[in-house]
Structure formats: C-alpha cells, structure tokens
C-alpha cells in the first residue's frame with residue numbers, strides 16, 4: 001500500500017527517468033530530480049524546454065510515458081494527494097461570468113476542509129477588486145490576482161505556478177512575491193514557480209530546476225549551485241580559451257576587447273592572474289542558458305532517493 005504520510009522535511013516531488021510525449025515527440029526525456037518539501041523552487045528554461053509540461057504532469061494532468069513521478073509521497077494524481085496540490089497554469093482558467101465573490105465561493109465548495117477564505121479575500125481586497133465585479137470584465141493582471149487567490153485559498157502543500165507574474169505591474173509583482181514568500185514561510189508550502197524573469201528569482205527562490213531540451217540541466221539548492229561556479233575576469237590574447245581553463249568546466253565565455261569574462265565550474269584553483277567572484281543567480285542562469293551542452297549538475301538533495309525507474 002502507498003504510504004501517503006506527510007513527512008516534514010520530506011520530498012515534495014521526485015522524478016526518476018520521467019518521460020512525457022506529445023504524439024511522437026518527447027517534451028520531457030529521462031528527467032530525474034527531487035524537490036524537498038518547504039522549498040521555493042524556480043523552474044527555468046528556454047521556450048519549449050518543457051516547463052509547462054512538467055508542471056502539468058506534476059499537477060496530475062497528462063500521463064508520463066515513462067519513468068516514475070511521485071508527488072507529496074504518493075504516485076502522481078493519487079486521490080489522497082490531489083487536494084493538497086494547487087496548479088495555476090499560464091492561461092489561468094476562470095469562469096468569466098462568475099463574479100469575484102462567486103469564484104471564491106466555488107473555491108470554498110471545491111476544497112472542503114482546506115479552504116482559507118480569509119487568505120483568499122485578503123489577496124482580492126489588496127487589489128481593490130470589488131467582490132461583485134465579473135471576472136470577464138477584469139484586466140489580465142486583475143484576473144491573475146483572482147487566480148492566485150484561488151490557489152492560495154486552497155492552502156496547498158504544493159503550489160505549482162506557471163509564469164504567474166507575467167501580466168502583473170511591477171508593484172503588484174512585488175506584493176505577490178512577498179505574499180508567496182509569506183505563504184512558504186508560514187505554512188511550509190513547497191512552491192514550484194516557472195519564470196523567465198531571472199532577476200526576480202534571486203532572493204525569492206532557494207531551489208532551482210533548470211530544464212533544457214526536455215532534460216534536467218541543473219537541480220538543487222540555489223546557494224550550492226551558485227557556490228560551485230565562479231565569474232572569472234582577466235586579460236586574454238590569442239584564439240580560444242586560456243590553457244589554464246582546460247582543467248575546468250567553462251559554462252560560457254565572452255571577450256570584450258582583450259578582457260575575457262567567463263562563468264566557470266572550477267575543479268580547483270585556476271592558474272594565472274584572474275579576478276574571480278561568485279555569480280548572481282541571474283549570471284549563472286544566463287550562462288547555462290547560453291550553453292546547452294554543459295554537463296548537468298544535481299546537488300545531493302536533488303538526486304532521487306529511490307533509484308531510477310524503468311519505463
């Protein structure tokens with residue numbers, strides 16, 4: 001029998017050899033990773049990398065073609081875990097004829113025993129949305145607020161957000177980000193947040209999944225992943241990279257005049273006169289997005305615990 005006991009400090013999502021196909025083409029291929037509970041996890045990758053596909057299969061929509069996927073300790077889509085997962089897809093489906101108040105009432109009816117009306121109303125009130133306004137008459141950003149209120153009101157253990165901030169103005173983004181952080185801190189909610197706005201992830205997310213071409217390229221604690229990379233700057237002449245770099249993994253490098261700036265995963269000290277510093281999360285992500293062939297890196301906490309599954 002499947003053990004669905006919620007273990008604090010346990011595993012929110014674990015995939016081993018996960019593959020998802022649309023007709024004949026793979027959207028996700030051989031993905032193995034783990035997201036521990038209580039993390040705010042950034043899900044990053046270029047267009048078409050598979051971020052939305054991954055969020056939707058974690059939400060229990062669509063069936064993996066191969067591998068194993070566990071969510072909150074049970075097999076994906078299990079009726080015991082479904083109520084504990086909230087998923088906000090990119091197109092934020094809402095009923096346009098419902099009022100804001102109707103929408104929250106629907107949330108309450110669909111989530112008996114879990115619904116937090118006060119939290120949902122707080123979010124809606126902060127945007128000055130009249131309860132009797134029809135959802136179809138709201139702006140895109142206002143609809144996003146209602147959709148987020150529905151997701152938060154569900155009091156999920158796992159909150160899956162697909163580019164939630166895309167149509168919010170900068171002040172509302174800040175407010176929503178703060179609300180997300182409070183939610184995660186107060187209720188130990190695990191949040192997986194797909195986003196292209198790299199600068200906004202820094203300081204918000206403490207965990208990272210970087211996808212590329214349907215595969216995992218980086219996974220683990222932001223601090224650890226940033227900590228094993230260096231920005232290396234110095235003078236360099238001649239073609240190609242300096243010989244001193246050969247012993248290291250060079251993620252990306254660019255020349256400006258005679259100045260070389262590289263993001264490197266060093267295997268030890270780098271010989272020569274180089275200035276080195278820790279990259280920001282944005283530096284790290286940009287470097288990896290520019291270099292799709294760099295070998296993947298998973299920190300120990302991001303390795304699946306129970307081995308890789310066969311199809």
Ligand SMILES: Nc1ncnc2c1ncn2[C@@H]1O[C@H](COP(=O)(O)OP(=O)(O)OP(=O)(O)O)[C@@H](O)[C@H]1O
Pocket residue numbers: 022023026027045046047048049050051052053054
């Ligand atoms: N409904 C679908 N039918 C067929 N192929 C699909 C479908 N949805 C996604 N795909 C394909 O699966 C791959 C992954 O798409 P997905 O939407 O998951 O990427 P993404 O990382 O979320 O992209 P974006 O950043 O543009 O939102 C792409 O090659 C895409 O063309």
